[in-house]
Each structure stands twice: as structure tokens, then as C-alpha cells.
Amino acid sequence: MKLYDYFRSGAAYRARIALNLKGLDYEHFSVHLTRAGGEQFNPEYANLNPQNLVPALLDGDAVLIQSMAILEYLEETHPEPPMLPRDPRGRARVRALANIIACDTHPLNNLRVRLYLTGEMGVSADNAKVWIEHWIRLGFDAYEKLLTGDPATGTFSHGDTPTIADVCLIPQIANARLNKVDLSNFPKLLKIEAAANAHPAFERALPANQPDAE
Amino acid sequence: MKLYDYFRSGAAYRARIALNLKGLDYEHFSVHLTRAGGEQFNPEYANLNPQNLVPALLDGDAVLIQSMAILEYLEETHPEPPMLPRDPRGRARVRALANIIACDTHPLNNLRVRLYLTGEMGVSADNAKVWIEHWIRLGFDAYEKLLTGDPATGTFSHGDTPTIADVCLIPQIANARLNKVDLSNFPKLLKIEAAANAHPAFERALPANQPDAE
Numbered sequence: 125m126k127l128y129d130y131f132r133s134g135a136a137y138r139a140r141i142a143l144n145l146k147g148l149d150y151e152h153f154s155v156h157l158t159r160a161g162g163e164q165f166n167p168e169y170a171n172l173n174p175q176n177l178v179p180a181l182l183d184g185d186a187v188l189i190q191s192m193a194i195l196e197y198l199e200e201t202h203p204e205p206p207m208l209p210r211d212p213r214g215r216a217r218v219r220a221l222a223n224i225i226a227c228d229t230h231p232l233n234n235l236r237v238r239l240y241l242t243g244e245m246g247v248s249a250d251n252a253k254v255w256i257e258h259w260i261r262l263g264f265d266a267y268e269k270l271l272t273g274d275p276a277t278g279t280f281s282h283g284d285t286p287t288i289a290d291v292c293l294i295p296q297i298a299n300a301r302l303n304k305v306d307l308s309n310f311p312k313l314l315k316i317e318a319a320a321n322a323h324p325a326f327e328r329a330l331p332a333n334q335p336d337a338e
Numbered sequence: 339m340k341l342y343d344y345f346r347s348g349a350a351y352r353a354r355i356a357l358n359l360k361g362l363d364y365e366h367f368s369v370h371l372t373r374a375g376g377e378q379f380n381p382e383y384a385n386l387n388p389q390n391l392v393p394a395l396l397d398g399d400a401v402l403i404q405s406m407a408i409l410e411y412l413e414e415t416h417p418e419p420p421m422l423p424r425d426p427r428g429r430a431r432v433r434a435l436a437n438i439i440a441c442d443t444h445p446l447n448n449l450r451v452r453l454y455l456t457g458e459m460g461v462s463a464d465n466a467k468v469w470i471e472h473w474i475r476l477g478f479d480a481y482e483k484l485l486t487g488d489p490a491t492g493t494f495s496h497g498d499t500p501t502i503a504d505v506c507l508i509p510q511i512a513n514a515r516l517n518k519v520d521l522s523n524f525p526k527l528l529k530i531e532a533a534a535n536a537h538p539a540f541e542r543a544l545p546a547n548q549p550d551a552e
Contacts, residue, residue, distance in 0.1 A: 174483040175438060175476075186427050192406075192441065193433035200426045212414045213400050219407035223440075224389060227406065231445045245469060247459050255459060262389075269388040 125150040126182040128172065130157050131334035134230050135191040136179040137295035140334075142195050144325035145286060146202045150181075154336035157235055177236075192226050195288045207288045217274075218282045221267060221289035225296045229263030233299065253303070260300045264310050267293065271312040279319045286323065294320045298331065339364040340396040342386065344371050345548035348444050349405040350393040351509035354548075356409050358539035359500060360416045364395075368550035371449055391450075406440050409502045421502045431488075432496045435481060435503035439510045443477030447513065467517070474514045478524050481507065485526040493533045500537065508534045512545065 127143065127150045129136045143150050155178050156163045163169060164176040173180045173189045181188040183201075188194050199207050208215045231237070233256045241247045241255060271277045281289035297317050300307060307314060320326040331337060341357065341364045343350045357364050369392050370377045377383060378390040387394045387403045395402040397415075402408050413421050422429045445451070447470045455461045455469060485491045495503035511531050514521060521528060534540040545551055 175442065175480040177442075186430070188430050188434070190434035190437040190441070192437050193430045196433055197426055197430040200429065212411055215414065216400070216402050216407045216411040219410055220402070220404035223404040223406050226437075227404070227441050227445050228389065228391075231441050232451065237446065240469075240472065241459075244472070245455075245459070245461050245465055247461065251459055255454075258454065258458070266389040 126153060127151070128153045128155050128169065128178055128180040128182075129334065129336070130155050130178045131331040131337045132235075133157065133178045134234065134295040134299050135177065137298070137329060137331065138191045138226075138291050139179040139181060139194050140329035141286075141291045141294065141326055142198050142207065142288070144328050145205065145207060145291070146198055148198070148202060152335055156336070192222070192288075195222075195291060199288070205285065207286065207291065209282060209287065214276065214282060217270075217276060218287045218289045221270060221281050222287075222292040224263050224267050224270075225292040229259055229296055230292075230299075232259040233303075256303050257305050260296070260303070260305050263296070264300070264307075264313060268310045268312050277312070280316055286320070286325070290316060290320060294326055340367060341365070342367045342369050342383065342392055342394040342396075343548065343550070344369050344392045345545045345551045346449075347371065347392045348448065348509040348513050349391065351512070351543055351545065352405045352440075352505050353393040353395060353408050354543035355500075355505045355508065355540055356412050356421065356502070358542050359419065359421060359505070360412055362412070362416065366549055370550065406436070406502075409436075409505060413502070419499065421500065421505065423496060423501070428490065428496060431484075431490060432501045432503045435484060435495050436501075436506040438477050438481050438484075439506040443473055443510055444506075444513075446473040470517050471519050474510070474517070474519050477510070478514070478521075478527060482524045482526050491526070494530055500534070500539070504530060504534060507531075508540055 125148060127139060129152050155169055164178065170176055172187055179191055181194050188197055208218055238252055242249060242252050271281060276282050278284040280286050281293060293316060297313060339362060341353060343366050369383055378392065384390055386401055389403065393405055395408050402411055422432055452466055456463060456466050485495060490496050492498040494500050495507060507530060511527060
């Protein structure tokens with residue numbers, strides 16, 4: 125498989141963790157999102173992914189885009205070890221947690237949105253920080269509440285092995301740390317972060333451990 | 339089943355379409371998102387959904403939140419008629435199309451984001467319109483390109499029956515029309531809209547046909 129990746133991208137980070145969890149080797153192709161106006165706008169890449177976003181995953185002649193669709197594809201084509209529980213209610217819980225990050229937190233704070241906010245919208249850099257922190261806090265507040273008092277919560281978000289919820293959560297925590305968001309109100313999230321830090325699939329996916337890290 | 343719903347919510351609209359496609363009856367509970375500061379902040383509702391968003395779906399004693407997780411749950415618990423193709427590549431294509439809307443378009447434009455933009459961020463109402471149109475156009479541009487020239491595209495986004503891609507697309511088109519976005523550059527999306535308009539599951543889910551419509 126070939127992963128079109130960027131070390132700083134939270135969505136690409138999810139794909140890296142999932143590939144590692146599944147024990148799948150992949151070739152890394154860096155798509156630098158800020159150099160020379162953004163390599164994601166190069167015609168060859170735009171042809172793979174007309175959204176001009178990372179990641180994209182090539183599996184044979186299949187071109188896969190959108191990180192959440194990639195996670196589900198990897199789960200379906202390489203079921204072991206599972207990233208989703210077996211029961212529909214458990215799966216719904218894991219997907220809901222994942223989507224708190226993937227739909228309602230990350231997309232509000234990614235590079236293209238920050239640039240548009242401080243560019244076309246004329247929002248100051250200080251206010252852009254307020255914006256970023258606001259959406260991270262809202263997402264993490266809900267996530268923490270859903271973990272609290274639910275017997276399904278374990279070492280990870282759902283049980284004692286990583287699921288797609290953790291695959292989404294960990295890159296978002298890394299992003300929150302980059303943005304110096306105070307995380308002391310989220311003790312359950314911090315416990316999961318500690319568990320992930322001790323897991324080789326998460327460790328190898330760290331932005332700092334990527335070939336294009338700066 | 340019980341659906342906590344609001345006629346204007348694009349995410350709740352997805353859940354309504356999916357329930358109708360599966361032929362499932364449900365009780366409707368309206369959560370008015372703007373009356374008296376927003377009924378989604380009432381303690382009883384916040385207890386069901388700590389994100390204070392709609393929809394939430396009760397199935398027996400299971401509380402389901404996040405519309406995309408709800409769609410997958412309905413697909414797993416009521417497989418017929420399918421809202422996802424059988425092959426992993428097809429499923430990945432449908433989920434990617436769905437997530438162009440569910441991750442990268444809708445969350446940038448929903449009520450809480452528009453309020454925060456024009457409130458705390460001090461963005462003018464005119465600029466907020468520019469913002470809304472910008473993200474809708476970007477999402478629709480990519481969606482239209484992915485439909486074009488792909489033999490998997492049919493009457494609907496993937497084949498000739500509705501999938502979760504269409505379940506996400508149609509409420510986003512309705513939202514674009516509310517915001518008077520020019521859709522003439524998206525002929526394939528407009529064809530799918532016409533197909534959905536002729537489909538009873540979509541027709542019954544229309545905002546105007548809900549008990550809480552204003």
C-alpha cells in the first residue's frame with residue numbers, strides 16, 4: 125500500500141496508526157501542505173484526491189480518500205486485530221466517540237480552516253487561538269463525559285485494546301498539546317494518551333517519527 | 339425507536355432519511371435548537387447527548403448519538419435494503435463521499451459554528467455568508483468530480499439505489515438552497531437531488547414535512 129501522508133496532518137496520523145495496528149507495511153509519500161503553496165494542489169495529487177487533502181491510500185489500483193472511510197476499509201479488509209467491537213451497540217459507541225473528533229473537532233481546526241479564518245475572514249491570530257481552543261474543549265468535554273461512568277470504558281476508550289475512537293482521539297490530543305490547550309479537565313483522556321504512548325502502533329505513527337518530520 | 343430531532347438540522351435530516359429507507363417507524367421528539375437558549379442544553383437532553391447536538395436515537399435502552407454512527411448502526415441492525423454496497427472498495431467510495439459532507443462541509447456551517455463566528459469571532463453577517471458558501475462549494479466541487487467519469491455513479495451517488503452518501507448529500511443540498519448557493523456547476527448533484535425528490539423516503543424526511551416545521 126502507498127500512503128500519501130504529511131507528518132503534521134491529524135487525519136493522516138489516524139491512517140498511520142490504523143496501518144500500524146493492522147501490522148500493514150506501506151510506502152510513505154509526503155505531500156507537504158505548506159511548501160510552494162501546498163503540494164496537495166499539484167495536478168497529480170489533485171487527480172488522486174480532488175479534495176486536496178491528506179491522507180490518500182493506494183491499495184493496488186484502489187484509490188482511497190477520507191481518513192474515516194480508510195479506517196473502515198482497513199477494518200473490513202484486514203479484520204484482525206479488530207478496531208471495532210463485535211456488537212452493534214459497542215460499534216455505535218466507538219463510532220460516535222470517533223466522530224466527535226472526526227466530524228465536530230478536527231475539521232474546525234485544520235490547516236485550511238485556520239488559513240481561511242485568519243485570511244478571508246480577517247480574524248486575528250489571537251482570536252484564531254480562541255477558536256481552536258473552543259472547539260477542542262467542546263469536543264473533549266463531551267468525550268470525557270461519555271467515558272465517565274460507562275463500564276465499556278477500559279484502558280482505551282472502549283475496552284482494553286485500541287479502537288477507531290482512540291485512533292481519532294490521540295492525534296487530536298497531540299494537536300491540543302501543540303496549541304497549548306490546558307488538558308487538566310480531561311483525566312480520562314490523559315489516561316488513554318498514556319496507554320497509547322506505551323503502544324508501538326501509536327508510537328511509530330507519531331509526527332516526530334515520520335520521514336518528513338521537520 | 340425514538341428520534342430526538344429538529345426539522346432544520348441537517349444531521350437529524352440524515353437520520354430521518356435512513357429510518358425511512360429502512361422502513362422503520364419512530365417516535366419524533368423535537369429539540370428546538372434556538373428557542374429559550376436552545377432545548378439541546380436542557381439537563382435531560384444533555385444527559386442523553388453531552389454534545390448538545392441533534393440527532394439522538396433511542397433503540398430500546400441504547401442511546402445512540404452522532405448521525406454517521408447512527409447510519410452505520412441502522413445498516414448493521416437492519417441490513418435490508420442496504421445503504422452500503424457489498425464490496426469494500428464500493429463501501430469505501432460511499433463512505434468517502436458521505437464524509438466529504440459529514441466531516442468537511444456540514445460541521446463548518448452548522449448553527450453553533452455560525453453563531454460562534456458572528457458572535458465571539460466578530461465576523462460580519464455578510465462574511466459569514468461568504469464562509470458558508472465557500473465550504474459548500476469546496477465540498478460539492480470534490481463530490482461532483484468524484485462522480486464524474488466513475489462507472490459506479492448511477493441514478494444515485496453509487497448505483498441506482500440510495501446509499502449513505504446520498505443520505506448526507508441531500509440535506510447538504512437543501513442547506514445550500516436555503517443559503518442561496520448557486521448550484522449550476524454541479525449538474526451531477528442536481529440529478530441526484532431530482533432522483534431523491536422522487537423517492538418517498540427522502541420526501542417524508544423533508545424539513546417542511548416534520549411535525550416541528552415552522
